[in-house]
Amino acid sequence: MATIYVVGVTGEGQARIPSVPECLFCRIVSGGVPASLVLESSRTLSFRDISPQAPTHVLVIPKDHYPDLAALAAADGGLLTELVNQAAEVARAEGISGSGYRVVFNTGADAGQAVPHVHAHVLGGRGLGWPPG
Numbered sequence: 001m002a003t004i005y006v007v008g009v010t011g012e013g014q015a016r017i018p019s020v021p022e023c024l025f026c027r028i029v030s031g032g033v034p035a036s037l038v039l040e041s042s043r044t045l046s047f048r049d050i051s052p053q054a055p056t057h058v059l060v061i062p063k064d065h066y067p068d069l070a071a072l073a074a075a076d077g078g079l080l081t082e083l084v085n086q087a088a089e090v091a092r093a094e095g096i097s098g099s100g101y102r103v104v105f106n107t108g109a110d111a112g113q114a115v116p117h118v119h120a121h122v123l124g125g126r127g128l129g130w131p132p133g
Ligand code: 5GP
Pocket: 024, 033, 035, 036, 047, 048, 049, 050, 051, 052, 105, 106, 112, 113, 114, 115, 116
């Protein structure tokens, strides 16, 4: 049976999906799946990655469901700016602003995006290789 989601409309007039029941990160937002929270704002949540790839590895997500970076940018540029500001705030809170850090938005299969709810990886606390694998 098809699942129909009722969508809201942002200021820019683009459709958004407030919550998707089977989405892992929507379930973290609703409290159905536990997570180690780092920061929270009215529209974003920051929590530790369950499989950290660096001493600091925090995921920053919008509480509303957008599948990827392009969808978020198209729908609500203000929320994207808020997300990036939260990533910087996480870096400050983790004490890696001075040493440096990386913010990654994996998008799609070739980039290895496993969770289709846009998220910024904030990675730091060690030297990070470039180019990435
Ligand atoms: P992606 O590969 O989509 O860019 O990143 C998804 C990230 O979510 C991965 O780094 C993965 O370790 C993390 N992750 C997967 N399941 C969970 C979970 O249940 N809790 C937390 N905190 N992170 C998760």
